[in-house]
Amino acid sequence: MTPECTLKVSSPAELIAAVPFLLGFHPADSITVVAVRGPRVRFAARHDLPEPDQPGDELRTESDHVAEVVARQGVDGATVIGYGPADRVTPAVARTAEALRRQGLVVHDELRVTDGRYWSYRCTEPACCPPDGRPCPPGHSAVAAAATFAGQVALPDRAALVAQLASVTGADRAAMTAATARAQGRLADLMARELHEAGFARLVRHAGRTAVRAAERSYRSGRGLADDQVAWLGVLLIHLPVRDYAWERIGTQPWRVTMWTDVLRRVEPPYLLAPACLLSFTGCPANTASD
Template sequence: MTQLDRARLAVRSPADLIAAVPYLLGFHPSDSVVVVALRGRRIIFAARADLPDRGADPAPPARHLAEVIVRQRAESATVVGYGPAERVTTAVDAVRGALAGVGLVVLDALRVTDGRYWSYLCTEAGCCPPDGTPYDPGASEVSAAAVFAGQVALPDRAALAALVAPLDGPVRVAMRRATARAGQRLARLLGRPAGTELPPGDPVPTATGPGGPAGGPVGVGDDGAVRAAGVAAVRAARRRHRRGERLTDDEVAWLSVLLTRLTVRDHAWERTDGRDEDIALWTDVLRRAQPGLAAAPASLLAFAAWRAGQGALAAVALERALTEHPGYSLALLLDDLLRRGVPPAQLDGWPAVAPPGVVRRRSRRPRPPRRRS
């Protein structure tokens, strides 16, 4: 699913497509090559990559883009390069060749530079002048329709990354205190001596769940009480967000500490989909969580964003997770799926714990056991 599905936008010209790309990605691209994939006449997917550095071989990233696009079962594509001609042309040519190599029809190949666009496939001076065609995305009906439908295109990717950055100032001071209280609360729940504080950000063992590495820091000695507390915290947080209420500092701190426990993290994962409230909840928890506690909420946000077709948001959330915990295996699993362009629809139902790179389909509810005759 793309961000334009709900808007039902009509793209009838290169200018319309250029106006639509920022809403497909979630931000205005620069120094980028973008491939917009179609099935029939419908846009189904968009993928972006940085332009190769000067002198770098453009073939490997071009092949990767082609592999991602063909995995969407696309039939055709348009390539759009953003930046100066000397960098865009080689990248677009490489992507065109890679797409053709996997059997996709290239409908058009465009370069966008300083408010003008050029087509590499059109040689008619009447419609494709040598000096390029000026365009104003702000004046496009596509942009107006996208904004009316509630779609957002941020100024650049840095603005997107800022949406998952940790909050600072008084919020951080308050969360530091709340997280200390949450650590003491967890210590009491685990039966540690009175006054013991568990530093939630300290390195702890990695658990292995059924089916392979489950991913993430967990505490030793998890029991039913911890899982029950986690289930209650997740349920309360989801209920509060559905009502449009903001979690308190203590609620965020308690939830973020409990999410370091594998059983709690997986319970939250199983109940996370691509709903707006899921994205809002895990964004809030991620931004307010203390350093060292970001991996779980960042991964949950990435999963929700990926299921919603917001791949760029998923990517920046995973960058946040892997910056703090480079070995966090749920983040590594999702990062691999995202980079390979595995369609979210391939996960039919709730997530199953699986080794990285393996996606297992499963039913939403377990089947009842067979009765013995």
Template structure:
């Protein structure tokens, strides 16, 4: 679920042009459900077209699941846009429209986009919706420029979005492997100092808080962490109390904080991925960047399927809950 991009939609062409900026990527072979309040987009949620071997019942179940998430939002007016060839798009968008109507929502339009043209399934007037389709607005249209000016980005595909949270490779990865080994030895030495039950974990918590604050200060001023600093922070975040400390501080979303946790996520070794992935996911969710939050949490669960915070955020995103509807820290 992706939140408001603060742009007014005046025409169907405007809506189609702005959806990729709301999602963060250009959808392909997908169905996007867009919620509006007045002329402004409040959110958008996107899911893949049903596979060709799905039954009618499968399609209905999937549409109802999405409609349930959509109904939890503030918008009572939605537009549904399918991307792909007619045989696959038509049944999917019609079932989606039926499902959201069943939840008491009004459907503004049901459309299809393919090969830089769009069609409306609710308009039969050839003067505004010709059979051959209507050309989509160019990439340098006014509304696209407005979105870009506001800092919205539309990557070529969801694959490109996923690549933004993928592990670095090459020389960077080799350097992180060495830095991680140094961090592990340093962490072992730190734990060894906590010899009594009274002291156990206290030094880890102290060092973790120092590392989180130092990382935030660095990125707030436009800097970046060195490999040894990232590896050390990654090792400390494994401690639950350190992860909680960083989570509490991420309650206010900032672009620099998204950059921080993206850098840490992409550079730590697999054993340390889940905490920074969750921190990125939570921060992106708070900032209204639901698609980025989703791929970050997917990465966390791929590395650590039973990670508690990742599982919680997976459910939050799956249910389409907004930051205003739930405070994560209150449910930990």
């Protein structure tokens, strides 16, 4: 969320309403961890709900891995939310919560969402948590409305998100392949100009910063980049000083999301990692607060 629209989340229902906007899509058959530091949401992670016949050692390894990733974000607590049928969600939520505790994190709540209703595994009071659960917030809840007003998007499912980020194909892919070959030749020319390592690094750093700023100007004004510009930026971003420079300039403005989505979809496979990481930071939920 942008600093101009900080979402207040003060109940399990409001947190459930916020999750699709933290992830970018409405989860289903999923385990989601929403991690906080103090009063602010700092990180959200999701993985598929385990299959019924998945071996126990794989289940424990998966939960431990998720907990380790969450703990590395510098958070101090988390809420675990399982989406799906009770017989699959209940053990998965319990495993994930226990793995988080082993990492030293406080588990604030453990929730299940099934068929539009939610339950808390931590609540034992029938008046607060009736046996048939509570209705999930409607799509037009106050949290959803505030997130939408702030420019956040919650796609209908993960498949829609994957499709939105899918690499270009056909003639567009062929054009990018040719443009990338030209960019690689351009980089080789830089190396020929400065054969010693320090000189080459200096030239790459300067070229990368120039390319990042040019991309920002273009997308800020509502334009895009030509194939050769995207390919050149992609080739330069594999160099850490260039990637770090782009990361330092990251913001959550919609045009930045458009920019890094476009670059991610168009670069050749060897150059996907940097724009993917940068795109993930443009949707950082660090400004979402909970009481």
